Amino acid sequence: MPRARVLIRPKTGILDPQGEAVERALPALGFGGASDVRIGRLVELDLDDAADLDQMCERLLANPLIEDYEIELLDSVVS
C-alpha cells in the first residue's frame, strides 16, 4: 500500500497570519534573516488507490479556494 504525502499551502496572495506571527517571533528569539514565512499543513496517509487523492484534496483535505496542494507519492512526485 503506497504512502502519499500532501503539502497544503496558503495560495500566493492569501493572508497567512500564522506565517506572519512566526516571522515576527523569530527575531525576538534571536534568529535573524528569515523572511517570506508560510505555514501550511502536511497530510500523510496510506492509500489503496492513489488515483483518488486529487479528489480527496479537492473535497476534504484542502480548501481549494484559498489553498494550493501538492501531492507526492513515496519516492516519486505525481502532481
Next chain:
Amino acid sequence: MPRARVLIRPKTGILDPQGEAVERALPALGFGGASDVRIGRLVELDLDDAADLDQMCERLLANPLIEDYEIELLDSVVS
C-alpha cells in the same frame, strides 16, 4: 537566500485527532482504502543562514515533546 521547508509531524504514538477525523470522514465521502492518516504542519521560509533552522524548530516551529520535524533545503535534504 535559500528556501527551506520544515515538515512537522506528531510523533509516533502521539494521538492525532485531526488525522483520525480525516480517516473517518473519507469513507463517508466515498473514498475507501485510506489508513494511517497523520496530519502535521508545513513551514516554508527564506533564510540567510540555514544553520539556525534546527534551533528555530526546537524553540518555536515545533513542539519537540510531541512532534518530530524534518528539514529540507531547496533541492537537498540536510536532516
